[in-house]
Structure formats: structure tokens, C-alpha cells
Amino acid sequence: MKMAKNKGYKIVLTANRTLMSHYNGLVFLGFGACVSKGVIPDKLYFSAFCPSIGVNRDGSTTNAPCGTRKIEAALLNNGFKDEDIIVAHPDHLDKVIGPNTQVLSITEIDPLGIAPATSMFRNMFGGNAYMSIKFEELLNHPNVQKYKPKIIIGGPGAWQLEDAEIRNRFGLDSVIIGDGEKVVGKLVEKAVNNKELPGVVHGEVVGEEEIPLIKNPTIDGIVEISRGCGRGCKFCTPTLKRFRCLPVEHILKEVELNLQSGRQPLLHAEDILRYKAKGFHVNTGAVTDLFRQVSSYPEVDQVQISHFALSSVASAPDAVEEISNILNLGENGKWLSGQTGIETGSPRLINDIMGGKCKPYTPEEWPQVVVDAFQVLSDNSWVPVSTLIIGIPGETEHDVQLTIDLVQELKEFKSIIVPLFFVSQGGLRKKSESFSMDKMTRKECELLMESWRHSLNWAEILLDEYFKMAKGNHVKSFLAKRIFAFSSRKAKDMVKMCENEYDYNMPAMVNDARNGDVKLLPQPLHSIYNYFMLEKRQ
Structure with a gap:
């Protein structure tokens, strides 16, 4: 814990309240941040879905989003003093922002509430998402308004704030689009010297040897193992970045740091199976060695993952099987879950806007790739949380029917399928319109219902199994299960x-x-x- 400073810290890093949560150990409950306010009572939402991370007496957080920790490390590596920087909880800004505060840096995922999951909830229930509400609350905090530090925004959702009119409306000084580590130092230096900041900064791609080691623990023990994707899906921002992997030594150091704060590792990548891959061909030796080293690290009891690609699963069943053996999946009902993308069952749409998603296969093979991948996952106790996109530009009734047929083929596999509305972003931004419920056809609604039916049929089983595996507060587990x-x-x-x-x-x-x-x-x-x-x- 740092020394409290009534006059504030020179540089304050934070994120909105929906991102400052451990999500009761279920990191994918972070989707709950997309829910419209009023769907769930606030007290229930912030206790069951989005409970706060720990806060120290000085207002600093015990853990923070991985992206925030990377920026913190980049600033420290650029010569800024530790005593001048604090990663603060958004509910305690009164303790950290004062007359000495010159910079407020905020990590954001969906500041305007227009991302796919948020759009779905807003179209259904109306109102504004908690994520956008809490972003505005942060900016309107009395100490922010009183002392007027320079406000810099970064993170996966920063693209939403690129327009000058939006930046002016929120009083933002600068927005970083893309990797921030190589540009944030100079930007903050300008801010502390009271120089004018550029409204938009496009971050330079940070090489694997330049990605800094975090100095403090992340939420849910998230450890970045690779960055970017390179599959080239036109609708998705992360895929536009160059794919690079971090060395095992770097990863283990961050695992150790998180273990010291009591957090088991959650390995993060756009596709966990492509660690050290050769193009789109899985490097089974490298990825299984990574899991072996992480799982055997002293005091590691479990290893979780964030994302994987179905094409990687289908092309490398041996890698999936070996990872399952390393993690002892299947024993006492133990399984591993991660997020993945089906998106569509239409080979034509795959070819038109996401041809890289199916590699090393062809677009025509995509529906069978999905089925084969689900079979491999099922055989090895992996549970996919899969997304579908409704309203892809140029989508026909036939395309939707192909996706419905595919979802029905997946009925027997333990999994969650999450339908999302298409959002105009990435390479399709300004070239296409986002989808909304008023545009929904009967066939698209049928796909939505088929997806929900699939997920609801498996949800209670999965939750019951999860809480049997989970360690922690049994009262909270019981409450969450009943809810x-x-x-x-x-x-x-x-x-x-x-x-x-x-x-x-x-x-x-x-x-x-x-x-x-x-x-x-x-x-x-x-x-x-x-x-x-x-x-x-x-």
C-alpha cells in the first residue's frame, strides 16, 4: 500500500467499476457488464455478477485489469516514479485525485455501450449498459471535475471515442488506439509538463521483447501469453494486430507474481492453441510445454484459459488431448472452459468477411470444422463458450438457415452458444451498418431462440458442475446457483x-x-x- 496523499497522485490509472471485479471467479461473468441497468437490481448485480476487487486504505486496488497493469509497467519502465503513480479503484477517486493530479488514464472495453453483447441487451431491454453508465460516472466524479487532470483513454474499446465530437462531449484529452506501451510514456510526459496532447494516438505495434512485465497482480490472475491474432476477420479489431508470443520465462514471472496475491493463472490469448505456432499450424510441442511448465509451477493448483479457435482445435486434437492430460481434466468431473467463435454456419459469409477464421481449412469446410472441433472438445472435457453473429452484412435467409442447422448439430455437446448482434467495427467500420432488433427477420429470430435454447439447456448443468469444482464461499455459490x-x-x-x-x-x-x-x-x-x-x- 502506498502512502496516502491528500493532494493527490501525479498519475492515476483506473477503469470503470464494471471492470474492477473478480466476477466471483467466473471471468466470463464480465459479460454482465453489458447488461442494461434495471434488468437486475443493483445490489444483486454488484454482489452476484460484478463484486468489487479488493481496495487498500489509500484507494489503490489489490488487482487490476491486465491492460491497466501493462500501462503501469510501461510508465515505470519509462522512468516515472512509483510514488507518483497509483492504480486506483473508481469508487475511491476522492482519495487519489487532488490538486497535484495531472493525468487520469482510463482503461475501457465498451465506453459507449455499443459492442456486440451490449447491443443485444440494449435492443431487448432498452436503457443503458452498466459499462457505459459507470464510464460516465467516472468522468463526472467531483474530484475529476474539480481538479481537471488530463484524461487519456486506452483499451479495446478506445476506438469508440476516436471521433472528435465524442471526445469533446466527454472532455477527453487523448485516446490511444491499439497497443499503448510504446506511446503512453511520451504522452504522459507531455501531460505532466502541461503540453497540448494529440486527440488521437495510434499506438505502435509492441514486439514480444518489448511487452513489459507487470509489476502488480491482475484480476483473476490473467497472464498474457500472446497478443494479436492475424486471422484478418474484417469485423474484429484484435485480428488486425500482428500476432506475437511472449517467452515462457516472461509468462512464468507473471504467474509467480499473481500467485503471490493468491490468484491462480488464467492464460490469455486470442487463440491459446496458437502459442508459438507456425502460421496457422498449431505447434503442439510448444503449447503443451507451456501448459506443462505453468501447471507444474509451485503452488499452481489450476490453470484457466481465455480464448481458443475452433479451427486450431480441429487441426490439432493431439494438442487438446495432451493439455487435458496435463491438467487432469475429466477427473472428478473437472473441465476447462474458454471463449471461441462460431459466428456463422455459412461458408459464403466465412469467405466474404472472415476467411482467416477457418485456416488451415477452407471456408467450404467450416461447418464440419465446427462440429469436429466440438467433438474433440467434448472428448477432452473442454467446454466452449461460443459466439454467433446475427445480422452480418449481406446475410441471406439461406445463410441464417445454415447457421440454425449447425446449432442443431451441436445440441449434444456440453457448451454455451451466445448470439450477438453485428457491430460495425474493425475493417468494416463506416463501411456497414450495425444490426438492431428492428431489422430482425423471423428466420434471424429463430436462430436467436435456437441458440438460447441450447445454452439454457446446458447452463444449469454447467453451473452445478462449476460450483462443485470451485473453491471459496459456499454461501455465495449457493446463492449464485439459485439465482x-x-x-x-x-x-x-x-x-x-x-x-x-x-x-x-x-x-x-x-x-x-x-x-x-x-x-x-x-x-x-x-x-x-x-x-x-x-x-x-x-
Whole structure:
């Protein structure tokens, strides 16, 4: 813990409240930040879905987003003094921002609430996402408004703030698009010397040897093992970056640092299986050696992962099997989960805007690649959390039907399928329109319902298995299970309503809900929360 300074720290790093959470150990509950305010009672949301990370007496955080930690390390490596920098909790800015504060650097993922998952919730339930609400709250904090530090924004969602009108509306001084480590030092130096900052800075690609070691622990023990993707999907920003991998020695140092704070490692990459890959061909020896070294590191009890590609799974079943053996998956029901992208079952759409997704296969082979990959994952106790995109530019009824057929083929595999609305970003930004519910056809609604049905059928099973594996507060686990079980039943009722009473006319059902003619949001959530909180206190 740093010494408290009533006059504030020179450089304050933070992120909005939805990102400063350990998500009860379920990192993918971070999707909950995309939920519209009012769907879930605030107290329930911030206890079950988005509980706060630890905060020290001086307002600093015990853990922070991986991107924030990388910027902190870059600044320290650029000669800034540790005593001048603090990574602060957004709810405690009054302790860290004062007359001496010259820079406020904020990490953001979806500041305007327009990313795919957020768009889906907003279209269904209206209102604003917690993520965008908390971003604005941070900027409007009394100490920020009073002392007016230079505000620099970075992170995966910074592209949303590139427009000058938006930057002026929020009072932002500079926005970093892309990698920030090589440009943030000079930018902050200008700010502390009260020089004018460029409105938009496009970060230089940081080579693997230049990516700094973090100095302090990350949320949920996230350790970056590679950066970028290089598959070239036109709609996705991360894929536009050059793919590079960090050395095992670097990774193990960050594992050790997180272990010291009690965090087990969660290995992060756009495709975990492509570690040290040769093009799009999985380097089985390198990736399995990485898992072997991390899992055998002293005091490592479990290893989690963030993302993997289905084409990598299908092309390298031996790598998946060996990783499963290293991690003892399958023993006592133990499984490993990560996020992946199906996106579509249409070879034509794969070829048109995401040809790299299927490599080393062809677009025509994509539907079978997905099925084969799910089989490999199932055989080896991996549980995919898979995304689909509804409303891809140029999508036809036939394309949607191919995706519905594919989802039905995946019915037997333990998995979650998350449908998302297309958002105009990456290489398609300004070249296409984002999708919205008012554009939804009956066939697209059928795909949405088919995806939800699949996920709801598996969700309660997966949650029950997860909490049996999880270590920690059993009362919280019990509460979360009951909440999710109840919500799942209500969601199934909503799917049936859309199918049977509205004949897959989702826009009509949502419109009726907004007019008060039907109820999509279960009021008993309030009662359930109060009941279990009372039980916990007793």
C-alpha cells in the first residue's frame, strides 16, 4: 500500500467499476457488464455478477485489469516514479485525485455501450449498459471535475471515442488506439509538463521483447501469453494486430507474481492453441510445454484459459488431448472452459468477411470444422463458450438457415452458444451498418431462440458442475446457483413465449414488453436476493 496523499497522485490509472471485479471467479461473468441497468437490481448485480476487487486504505486496488497493469509497467519502465503513480479503484477517486493530479488514464472495453453483447441487451431491454453508465460516472466524479487532470483513454474499446465530437462531449484529452506501451510514456510526459496532447494516438505495434512485465497482480490472475491474432476477420479489431508470443520465462514471472496475491493463472490469448505456432499450424510441442511448465509451477493448483479457435482445435486434437492430460481434466468431473467463435454456419459469409477464421481449412469446410472441433472438445472435457453473429452484412435467409442447422448439430455437446448482434467495427467500420432488433427477420429470430435454447439447456448443468469444482464461499455459490436456476427458468419461458405466442416475432414481443403488455423481467429476483441475503446474515 502506498502512502496516502491528500493532494493527490501525479498519475492515476483506473477503469470503470464494471471492470474492477473478480466476477466471483467466473471471468466470463464480465459479460454482465453489458447488461442494461434495471434488468437486475443493483445490489444483486454488484454482489452476484460484478463484486468489487479488493481496495487498500489509500484507494489503490489489490488487482487490476491486465491492460491497466501493462500501462503501469510501461510508465515505470519509462522512468516515472512509483510514488507518483497509483492504480486506483473508481469508487475511491476522492482519495487519489487532488490538486497535484495531472493525468487520469482510463482503461475501457465498451465506453459507449455499443459492442456486440451490449447491443443485444440494449435492443431487448432498452436503457443503458452498466459499462457505459459507470464510464460516465467516472468522468463526472467531483474530484475529476474539480481538479481537471488530463484524461487519456486506452483499451479495446478506445476506438469508440476516436471521433472528435465524442471526445469533446466527454472532455477527453487523448485516446490511444491499439497497443499503448510504446506511446503512453511520451504522452504522459507531455501531460505532466502541461503540453497540448494529440486527440488521437495510434499506438505502435509492441514486439514480444518489448511487452513489459507487470509489476502488480491482475484480476483473476490473467497472464498474457500472446497478443494479436492475424486471422484478418474484417469485423474484429484484435485480428488486425500482428500476432506475437511472449517467452515462457516472461509468462512464468507473471504467474509467480499473481500467485503471490493468491490468484491462480488464467492464460490469455486470442487463440491459446496458437502459442508459438507456425502460421496457422498449431505447434503442439510448444503449447503443451507451456501448459506443462505453468501447471507444474509451485503452488499452481489450476490453470484457466481465455480464448481458443475452433479451427486450431480441429487441426490439432493431439494438442487438446495432451493439455487435458496435463491438467487432469475429466477427473472428478473437472473441465476447462474458454471463449471461441462460431459466428456463422455459412461458408459464403466465412469467405466474404472472415476467411482467416477457418485456416488451415477452407471456408467450404467450416461447418464440419465446427462440429469436429466440438467433438474433440467434448472428448477432452473442454467446454466452449461460443459466439454467433446475427445480422452480418449481406446475410441471406439461406445463410441464417445454415447457421440454425449447425446449432442443431451441436445440441449434444456440453457448451454455451451466445448470439450477438453485428457491430460495425474493425475493417468494416463506416463501411456497414450495425444490426438492431428492428431489422430482425423471423428466420434471424429463430436462430436467436435456437441458440438460447441450447445454452439454457446446458447452463444449469454447467453451473452445478462449476460450483462443485470451485473453491471459496459456499454461501455465495449457493446463492449464485439459485439465482441462475431461477433466471434460466424465466428465460426458457420467454423463449417459449416468443415461439408460441409471437411466432418468432421478437421485435413485437419486446415492444409489448416496453408497453407493459407482457413481462420479460421477473420481479421475484428482488425477493430471492433479499431472502438469501437474510439467510447469509443468519
